[in-house]
Amino acid sequence: MTSESRILIAPSILAADFASLGKQVEEATAAGADLIHVDVMDGKFVPNISFGEVVIDAVRRHTDLPLNIHLMVEEPGDLMPSFLKAASDQVIVHAEACTHLHRTVFQVKEQGAEVGVAINPGTPIAAVEEVLPFLDIVLVMTVNPGFGGQSFIPETVDKMRRLRDLIEEKGYSAQIEVDGGIKADDTARDSVKAGANILVAGTAIFNRDETVSAAMGRMRGCLCGLRPGK
Ligand code: DX5
Ligand code: ZN
Numbered sequence: 001m002t003s004e005s006r007i008l009i010a011p012s013i014l015a016a017d018f019a020s021l022g023k024q025v026e027e028a029t030a031a032g033a034d035l036i037h038v039d040v041m042d043g044k045f046v047p048n049i050s051f052g053e054v055v056i057d058a059v060r061r062h063t064d065l066p067l068n069i070h071l072m073v074e075e076p077g078d079l080m081p082s083f084l085k086a087a088s089d090q091v092i093v094h095a096e097a098c099t100h101l102h103r104t105v106f107q108v109k110e111q112g113a114e115v116g117v118a119i120n121p122g123t124p125i126a127a128v129e130e131v132l133p134f135l136d137i138v139l140v141m142t143v144n145p146g147f148g149g150q151s152f153i154p155e156t157v158d159k160m161r162r163l164r165d166l167i168e169e170k171g172y173s174a175q176i177e178v179d180g181g182i183k184a185d186d187t188a189r190d191s192v193k194a195g196a197n198i199l200v201a202g203t204a205i206f207n208r209d210e211t212v213s214a215a216m217g218r219m220r221g222c223l224c225g226l227r228p229g230k
Pocket of ligand 2: 012037038070179200
């Protein structure tokens, strides 16, 4: 990660209207989204079930943007070949869900996808330190995973800063992604200032109060003039 990394906005389809999912993905793409964030939940690692490959395949047909697949599942290594076949450009696994994290990270890389590791709010940075040189992304969860629409946990900002310092000190290239409770306000701004450059936003982008395009415009607007880590 460098301070020159571009700020990327990744709308999370978990908050989309699933009866019009294709249209919602197209709206986010047209509104200038950089990535589409796709939350896969197994009902074990997190207390919620979302969807799997069938939906990923459907989303793939409605956008050319990279899919940022967030696997909230136990032992994601067992699922890997089929998920990668579903055209996953970036695959993020949870450190807490992998008994053999190093092996799982390399399983993703060997399939040619970019790899990320997520850590929950209660998980220290040390949980990713040994695989950090190999990662494209570290996802700092800013809520406890499992549901959209939760409130941002402010203490995670300090974790982003410490992670950014570690990445810079070691000269690694991992980008910092944040996910949970990110809105077009200080939650997004403070995350970027602390070093995050990939912002996931679910309910801030897909909601009943405004169009996807208006929501994306507000998110971009609130980040105006900021650079990651500055
Ligand atoms: C939560 C998911 C998030 C979720 C974020 O466990 O990982 O990606 O969609 O939703 P908001 O932005 O509404 O907090
Ligand atoms: Zn997510």
